[in-house]
Amino acid sequence: MNFELLAQLTITGIVLGSFYALMGMSFGIVYQTSKIFHLANAIPFAAAGFAAVWSAETFHLPMFGAFIVGLVAAVIVGLLILVLGYFPLINRNATLLSLFLVSLGVTVAFPNLLQIVFGTQNKTLQVYGADGTLNRAFETQVYNVGFLTITQLDIVKIIVCWLVVLCVVLFVNKTRFGRSITALRTNPTMAAAVGINSKVVYIVVFAIGSLIAGMGGLFVTTEFVAYPTMALQWTLIGFIAVFFGGIGSLPGTALGGLLLGLLSSWSSVWLGVQFAPVVVFGALFIILLVRPQGLFGKAAA
Amino acid sequence: MNRMRMGRTAVAVGVVAGLSGLLAACGSSSGSGTSSSAAAASTSAAASGSTSASAAAGTCINEIFGAGGPEAGQGVTIPAGMLLAVTGQGSFFGKVMSQGALLAADQIKEAGGMDYQITVADHKSGDVPTAITETKKLIQNGIEVLQTSYGAPSEAIIPIIQAGGVLTFNGGGSSPAQLSQDYLWMNRMVYAEDPAPGALAWLHKTYPDAKKLALIGTMENGVGTFKETAPNIWKKLTGGEVVAAEQHDVGTTDFKALAQKILAANPDVVQTFSFGDDLGYQVKALREAGYKGPIMMDEFTSQAAKIAGSAYEGVNFGVDFYTPANPNPWNQCYVKAYKAKYGEDPEYYGSNYYEQVFIVWDLVKRVIKAGGDPTDAAQLQAALIADPTFNSVYGGDATTVGKVTLDTVDHSISKPMGVFVVKNGQPELIQEIVKIKAGEDPNSALK
Amino acid sequence: MDGTSVNSSDGNLLEVNDVTAGYSKRRVITGVSMNVKPGEIVGVLGHNGAGKTTLLKCIFRMLSIESGDIVFDGASITKSSSVKTVASGMSFTPSERPIFRDLTVEQNLELGAHSVRDRQAIKDRMGEVMELFPILGERRTQLAGRFSGGQQRQLSVGMALMVQPKLMMLDEPSLGISPTVVTKTFATIRELAAEKGMSVLIVEQNVKAMTTIADRVYVLRHGEMVLEESGDAARERSEWWHLF
Numbered sequence: 006m007n008f009e010l011l012a013q014l015t016i017t018g019i020v021l022g023s024f025y026a027l028m029g030m031s032f033g034i035v036y037q038t039s040k041i042f043h044l045a046n047a048i049p050f051a052a053a054g055f056a057a058v059w060s061a062e063t064f065h066l067p068m069f070g071a072f073i074v075g076l077v078a079a080v081i082v083g084l085l086i087l088v089l090g091y092f093p094l095i096n097r098n099a100t101l102l103s104l105f106l107v108s109l110g111v112t113v114a115f116p117n118l119l120q121i122v123f124g125t126q127n128k129t130l131q132v133y134g135a136d137g138t139l140n141r142a143f144e145t146q147v148y149n150v151g152f153l154t155i156t157q158l159d160i161v162k163i164i165v166c167w168l169v170v171l172c173v174v175l176f177v178n179k180t181r182f183g184r185s186i187t188a189l190r191t192n193p194t195m196a197a198a199v200g201i202n203s204k205v206v207y208i209v210v211f212a213i214g215s216l217i218a219g220m221g222g223l224f225v226t227t228e229f230v231a232y233p234t235m236a237l238q239w240t241l242i243g244f245i246a247v248f249f250g251g252i253g254s255l256p257g258t259a260l261g262g263l264l265l266g267l268l269s270s271w272s273s274v275w276l277g278v279q280f281a282p283v284v285v286f287g288a289l290f291i292i293l294l295v296r297p298q299g300l301f302g303k304a305a306a
Numbered sequence: 307m308n309r310m311r312m313g314r315t316a317v318a319v320g321v322v323a324g325l326s327g328l329l330a331a332c333g334s335s336s337g338s339g340t341s342s343s344a345a346a347a348s349t350s351a352a353a354s355g356s357t358s359a360s361a362a363a364g365t366c367i368n369e370i371f372g373a374g375g376p377e378a379g380q381g382v383t384i385p386a387g388m389l390l391a392v393t394g395q396g397s398f399f400g401k402v403m404s405q406g407a408l409l410a411a412d413q414i415k416e417a418g419g420m421d422y423q424i425t426v427a428d429h430k431s432g433d434v435p436t437a438i439t440e441t442k443k444l445i446q447n448g449i450e451v452l453q454t455s456y457g458a459p460s461e462a463i464i465p466i467i468q469a470g471g472v473l474t475f476n477g478g479g480s481s482p483a484q485l486s487q488d489y490l491w492m493n494r495m496v497y498a499e500d501p502a503p504g505a506l507a508w509l510h511k512t513y514p515d516a517k518k519l520a521l522i523g524t525m526e527n528g529v530g531t532f533k534e535t536a537p538n539i540w541k542k543l544t545g546g547e548v549v550a551a552e553q554h555d556v557g558t559t560d561f562k563a564l565a566q567k568i569l570a571a572n573p574d575v576v577q578t579f580s581f582g583d584d585l586g587y588q589v590k591a592l593r594e595a596g597y598k599g600p601i602m603m604d605e606f607t608s609q610a611a612k613i614a615g616s617a618y619e620g621v622n623f624g625v626d627f628y629t630p631a632n633p634n635p636w637n638q639c640y641v642k643a644y645k646a647k648y649g650e651d652p653e654y655y656g657s658n659y660y661e662q663v664f665i666v667w668d669l670v671k672r673v674i675k676a677g678g679d680p681t682d683a684a685q686l687q688a689a690l691i692a693d694p695t696f697n698s699v700y701g702g703d704a705t706t707v708g709k710v711t712l713d714t715v716d717h718s719i720s721k722p723m724g725v726f727v728v729k730n731g732q733p734e735l736i737q738e739i740v741k742i743k744a745g746e747d748p749n750s751a752l753k
Numbered sequence: 754m755d756g757t758s759v760n761s762s763d764g765n766l767l768e769v770n771d772v773t774a775g776y777s778k779r780r781v782i783t784g785v786s787m788n789v790k791p792g793e794i795v796g797v798l799g800h801n802g803a804g805k806t807t808l809l810k811c812i813f814r815m816l817s818i819e820s821g822d823i824v825f826d827g828a829s830i831t832k833s834s835s836v837k838t839v840a841s842g843m844s845f846t847p848s849e850r851p852i853f854r855d856l857t858v859e860q861n862l863e864l865g866a867h868s869v870r871d872r873q874a875i876k877d878r879m880g881e882v883m884e885l886f887p888i889l890g891e892r893r894t895q896l897a898g899r900f901s902g903g904q905q906r907q908l909s910v911g912m913a914l915m916v917q918p919k920l921m922m923l924d925e926p927s928l929g930i931s932p933t934v935v936t937k938t939f940a941t942i943r944e945l946a947a948e949k950g951m952s953v954l955i956v957e958q959n960v961k962a963m964t965t966i967a968d969r970v971y972v973l974r975h976g977e978m979v980l981e982e983s984g985d986a987a988r989e990r991s992e993w994w995h996l997f
Contacts, residue, residue, distance in 0.1 A: 010570040013595075017562045098777065117393065125398040127583065129612045141615050147594050154596045181863075184856065188864055191855050194847045197815050199912065200839030200868035229559065229587060229613045234395060238559070273563040279525060279554045281563065303855075 007274075009152045014270045020159040022266020023166035024224065026259040028239050029246030030173050031217035033258040036247060038190050038210045040101055044108040045086050046218050046243065047236035048115045049079035053219030054231030055119060058128040061142065065133045068142040068227075075226075076219045083215020086111060087207060112240075116233035127230035143227050158228055165224075169217055170259040176213075177255060186210060190253075242285075249289050251302025261300050366639035367417040370697065370707055371667070374418010379670040382680050383421045386451040386666075387444035387472075388659070389459065394431030395557050396456070396582065398609055399478065399655055403455055405648055406656030410663035413643060420670050420680070422663055425449070429459045432526075432556075438462055445470040450683045451666050453659055457481040457497070457527045464490060473683040473690075475665070477658025482530060485716040489687060493665070493710065493719045494658050495626040495741065498528030498579045498604050501723050502536050504739025504751035505602050505624030508725045509575050510543040511752065513600060517546030520573035522564070522588060525553050528579040528604070536577060539748045549573050558584055561591035569595050577602045586613025593617040606726065606733050608653065618728045624739060626700065626721040628654040634702030657699050661710075665696050690714075765824075766791045766920055766952050767812065772821030774811045780819070781807040782976040789920060794946055794953045794984075796963040799973035805956040806848065808973065809922050812954070813845040814838045826919060839868040844913035848925035848956075851909035854898030858889050858908060861897050865912030875915070882911040885941070903934035910942070920952045921945075927959040935962050942966065964988045 035043045056078035061071035090107050131139040146157040177183040189196040189206050196203065221239055222231070242265075250261020265285055272284040292300055374380055388407060390400035404426050411422040425447065427440035437459030444452065445466065452467060454460045455478035464487050467474045473489055480492040482499060495501060509516065519540045523532035537548045550571035552564050565588070568576060576599065580588055585603055590613065592601060603623040611618050630641045630651045640660060644652040652660070670680040672689040679685055694712040701708030701722040712719050725737040738753040767789040775781040782804040789795045799805050810816040812823060815835045822831050830838060835845075853861050862882060866875045883890030886907045892900075897908055906926060913921050923942075927935040943966045946953050957963040964970065970987045972980035 007570055010566060013566045013570075014563055017566060021560065021562070120397060125401045127398075127609045127612045129615070144616050145594065147596065149596065154594070156594050184860060184864060185867070187855060188853050192850055192853055194815075195851060195853060197835045198813070198839075198845045198847060198851075199864050199866075200836050200916075201864075202836045229590070232583075233397075270563050273567055277553055278561075278564040278567065279558075282555070 011271070011274060013153055014274060015267065016153060016155055016159075018267035018270030019263070020155075020162060020266070021270055022263035023163045024221070024239075024262075025242050025246050025266045026170055026262030027166040027217060028221055028243035029250060029258040029262040030170055030255065031214045031221065032240065032243035033247045033255055034173060034177070034186075034210055034217075035214035036244075037252065037255070038186050039091075039207055041091060042101065042105040042108060043211075043214070044105070044112045044240065045090070045115075046083075046214060047112050047240040048086060049083040049215035049218040050222040050225075050236035050239060051115065051119060051231070051233065052082045053079040053222035054130075054226035054235060055123060055128065057223055057226055058130050058231050059123070061130060061132050062139065068130070068132050071130065071132070071142070072223055075223050076216055079215045079219025079222065080212050083211050083218070084208060087211045091207075092204065112237075116237075119233035123233075125233070127232050128226070129230050130226050145228070158224075162224055165220065167259075169220065170256075173213065173217075174255050174259075182206075182209065245285060245289050248299060249292050251299030253298070253302050257299060257301025264300070366635070366642075367413050370636050370639070371417065371419075371664070377671065377674060378418055379414075379420030379667065379674060379680060380418050381421070382670060382674070383423055384451060384666065384670065384681065385447070385449050386422055386424050386453070386663075387441075387447075387449040388424055388426045389429055389437060389441055389444070389452060389454040389463070390426060391431040391455065392426060392428035394433075396431035398607075399455065399582075400426075400428070400431075402653055402656035403453070403478065403659040405644070406652065406658070406660035407453055407663050409640075409644055409647055410660045410667075412647075414663065414667050419667050422451075422666065429456065432456045432458055434458050434462045438466065441466050445472060450681055451475075451686075453477070453662055455479060455655075457484075460484055460490075471683050473666070473669075473686050475659075475662040477662055478655055479527060480718070481527060485718060487717060489683070491690070491712055491717045491719075493662055493712070493721075495721060495723065496718055497581075498523075498531035499535060500718075500741045501604060501624045501626065501739065502531050502577075502579075503539050503742050503748040504723060504737075505604065505622075505725060506536065506539050506543060506577065507748045507751050508622075508624065508737050508739065509577070509600060509602055511749075513575060516574035516600075517544055518549040518572065518574045519544075519546060520550040520552075520568045520571055520576045521548055521579070522552050522554070522568070522576065523579035524556050524581070524584070526556055527581065532579050536579075543748055546574075554580070554584070556582070556584065559587045561588045562595065564588070565591040565595035565597065568592065569597050573599065575600045575602065579604055581605045582607065583610050583613055586610030586618070589621055590614045590617040602725075606654075606728070611728070611731055618731065621728050622725055622736075623728075623733070624723065624725040626723045627726055627733060627735075628652075628657045628700060629733065629735075632699065632702070632708075633704040634699060634706065634708050635704070636697055636707045637699040637702070640699050661696070661698060665690070668696055764790060766793075766826060767954070768822075768824040769808075769812060770822045770824070772808075772811055772818050772823065774807060774816055774818040774821075776816075780976065782811070782973075784821070785973070785976070785978050787971050787978060787981070789952050789954050791919075791952055792946065792950045793968045794943070794955070794966055796967035796970040796984075796987075797954070797956045797973055798958070798960055798963060798970055799956075800958065803973045804976040805973055806924055807976075809845060809924050809954070809956055813843060813922060815845070836868070839916060842916070842919035843922065844916050844918035844920070845922045846909045846913050846924060846926070848928050852897045852900075852905050852912065854896065856897060857894050858897055859893045861908055861912055862889075862915055865915035868916060878915050878917065882914050885914075885945075886911055902929040903931065903938070906930050906934070906938055910938070914945070917949070918951060920954060922954045922956075924956050925958065926955065927957060927962050935959065936965075939966050964990075 032046050053075035057071040057075035060066050060074040091104055094104055130142040132142045134140050148155050177186050185201045185206050188201055189203055225235055246262035247258050249265055251257030268288055269281040269285050272281055388404055390403050391397055392400045407424055411424055415421055427444055429437035441463045449472060452472045452474040454474055454476045457479035460476050460479060461483045468489050475491050475493055477493045480494050480496050484490055521532055521536060550568050550573060552567060589601055601621045604625055606623045641652060669686040669689045673680045673685045691714045694714050695709055698708035698710040710719055710721050720741055723739045724735045725739060726733040727736050739751050740753050742751045765788040769787045772785050773783050797805055811818050813835055814830055814833045862879050869875055888904055889908060889911055926938060939962055942953060964987045967984040969983055971978055
């Protein structure tokens with residue numbers, strides 16, 4: 006056993022797992038509250054990336070300006086899906102299956118729309134420099150600590166991901182509005198009975214979920230490029246983190262995401278890296294068999 | 307308690323069913339919609355071509371290929387199909403391939419040649435069952451020529467195109483399994499297998515002390531080269547060994563763990579047989595993991611270069627690489643028309659599919675001259691076998707059009723190849739290489 | 754309707770006129786009319802599936818209605834929503850899971866007052882509720898899910914009281930609690946109604962418990978009102994089941 010490799014893969018696993026946790030938060034808060042299998046969470050993810058690239062080039066925005074445009078775009082499209090796609094069905098007491106089908110439909114259509122509007126080319130996030138030329142917005146620094154290597158972007162990613170997890174958990178558990186979210190999640194009938202406006206809660210929750218998805222999209226765009234199908238694999242990871250970590254528990258989802266990242270990274274010591282997805286799905290499968298409520302989920306009464 | 311468990315299991319089953327449903331649906335629903343729009347695009351592209359670039363293009367095409375008229379196939383309609391990645395991860399390839407072929411069709415018609423009518427079908431970036439269905443549809447619609455792409459779908463449709471008698475070209479995912487197949491011709495070098503000896507010989511020549519080789523490859527294309535050809539050649543060249551060999555799924559974006567495993571093996575050089583965007587993610591991960599040694603790739607796309615950013619600087623690749631800067635007069639005529647029509651430079655794949663249509667035109671002219679029927683694919687193939695040398699946008703020089711020759715036995719092609727280095731984001735030729743036969747000294751691949 | 758309408762004149766707190774409603778294409782209640790006067794305790798009796806809960810959900814405006822009209826406190830609420838009906842002085846306590854199990858007693862009561870903006874009023878009312886049900890005060894920081902059925906029922910009534918409703922609607926409050934607790938709970942409701950001048954609309958299968966406190970009862974069968982009579986008349990009936 007190569008200790009240095011294991012230590013390095015642990016760092017990689019933490020970076021990966023932190024991102025999984027982020028995606029889990031994004032899908033988790035929406036799914037927990039609304040029970041909608043919101044596949045279309047992929048849309049704000051990609052929208053943020055494309056909006057950032059487009060605005061930086063069109064309006065000569067600096068990188069953080071482009072990030073803000075990206076996040077705003079993510080929230081807007083997320084809410085449009087909710088208001089135009091889901092609300093009309095919810096008003097007609099539609100089943101969760103029909104909501105899922107709507108979600109599926111827009112998720113499939115959106116990358117095609119991006120392709121038509123922006124073309125099939127990969128989009129690099131570029132900003133205008135002082136000399137008036139367009140350059141890649143961010144080239145990461147690589148740090149060596151002893152035999153370990155980590156990039157600047159990875160450090161930022163870990164910090165941002167866990168800050169987001171902390172904020173979301175505190176918001177849901179400690180604020181008055183957060184209590185409405187819990188109320189709606191655990192007992193929708195009673196929530197309506199005490200006068201909680203489920204639509205307002207949905208709007209807030211979708212805004213948060215879309216904002217976080219947008220952050221994910223910006224990370225991918227900054228590190229690599231934006232492309233129409235960029236979101237799908239990460240959206241799936243979000244689902245897995247939720248079901249692996251525990252449906253009723255946001256901290257559980259975050260820890261589940263971290264653990265999945267570590268598992269996927271560690272597994273490459275013994276198996277080829279092509280088995281990482283098998284390990285992730287295998288872990289999910291075992292958890293669903295042994296602990297159907299998820300690793301850290303509370304058993305329902 | 308039991309009921310609860312049942313409920314949660316039902317959720318789990320639902321999730322799994324939902325996900326698989328999603329994957330299937332991603333394919334089917336997007337596919338049908340886009341393939342028809344691609345077909346629509348072909349007609350509108352043809353219309354716009356005649357207004358903008360065509361006047362200039364027509365003249366330079368006639369200069370190279372001779373005058374138009376009935377003898378050049380004017381008035382003859384060749385119904386043709388393209389089987390491409392219109393949707394899915396590889397949609398970029400589908401786009402550039404169809405752009406190349408559509409431009410060729412425009413230019414030929416403009417120059418007084420055949421009327422090459424293209425219908426674009428979608429294999430959704432490599433889905434075999436879809437490829438089979440779409441090909442059958444194309445054949446039912448009476449195509450005479452097919453331009454296919456990708457390895458797995460093209461292998462799968464071989465019996466269908468042979469039964470249907472469709473002259474078929476693959477300029478994308480060529481593979482050993484497609485060699486020596488009646489009606490199927492490849493106008494790109496066999497992927498990985500043909501350039502690997504020259505690329506490895508160049509590495510040995512440039513880094514004579516390098517003994518430890520790390521290999522990266524996919525589980526779909528170039529597997530034979532990854533597992534056998536490359537290790538054998540490396541041993542023969544250096545007496546060294548393969549210290550790491552890692553495979554990954556096509557479409558992987560996270561190569562961090564792979565890079566760390568490669569690094570842990572402490573290789574002197576890395577050779578990768580991955581392709582497409584994967585290369586960009588891979589090289590970036592290798593560099594960020596701290597690997598500073600030489601990396602030899604087998605492909606360069608501007609798409610992957612965008613992903614890797616500065617990590618691509620100084621990386622090598624050995625391949626039958628197309629460069630728009632080639633002064634060859636046909637190439638210059640082509641680049642000008644392509645830019646005018648699409649607002650961008652042509653690249654490798656688009657150029658292969660562009661050339662294929664000109665090969666067909668050449669064959670049509672020959673069959674007409676011999677008094678045959680140019681709408682019979684068998685006669686076109688016979689004309690090809692009779693003389694397998696054609697003009698090319700590869701090779702040549704400022705005054706001479708390049709030439710490529712198809713192998714009438716195994717139906718592969720020989721083209722000028724090279725080892726390139728990425729400098730300021732652009733490829734630069736540093737060594738010409740040639741195809742060698744099995745058993746020949748790998749060093750002889752260096753020209 | 755079997756018995757003719759006792760009163761359809763003005764002065765009703767709640768009036769349900771000829772309401773038809775259901776889920777998707779399935780009709781659950783058809784042409785139902787009823788009313789509740791200020792300070793009155795009205796019971797709706799009926800079997801499982803007779804449409805009792807649907808009727809309450811319609812009144813509370815949690816469920817859209819096909820046709821008919823509902824008037825509360827002098828204003829039509831037919832086009833209103835549950836968010837507004839709570840604010841206008843109506844409370845609804847579902848039969849099953851009438852509390853938030855994952856939250857503490859205090860948090861439950863606070864949520865009960867979700868529609869109330871005045872922080873001081875919330876504090877005062879919480880004090881009143883805890884006085885009324887001392888157990889809630891003693892265990893204010895405990896998770897409500899750990900309570901017994903009877904305690905949960907008390908908490909649910911407490912939550913309803915947090916909005917100081919003009920009309921308190923209870924869906925089968927006797928469900929899942931012992932007969933002695935049922936008697937106690939109903940007695941408390943009777944006292945509250947008298948003390949606060951609050952109207953109460955209770956939906957029940959438990960005829961005996963219901964008739965002990967109701968001023969007036971309705972019987973709902975297969976989604977239609979089949980009987981209306983005074984509480985006294987109802988208490989004298991020995992045989993009920995033929996009506997269901």
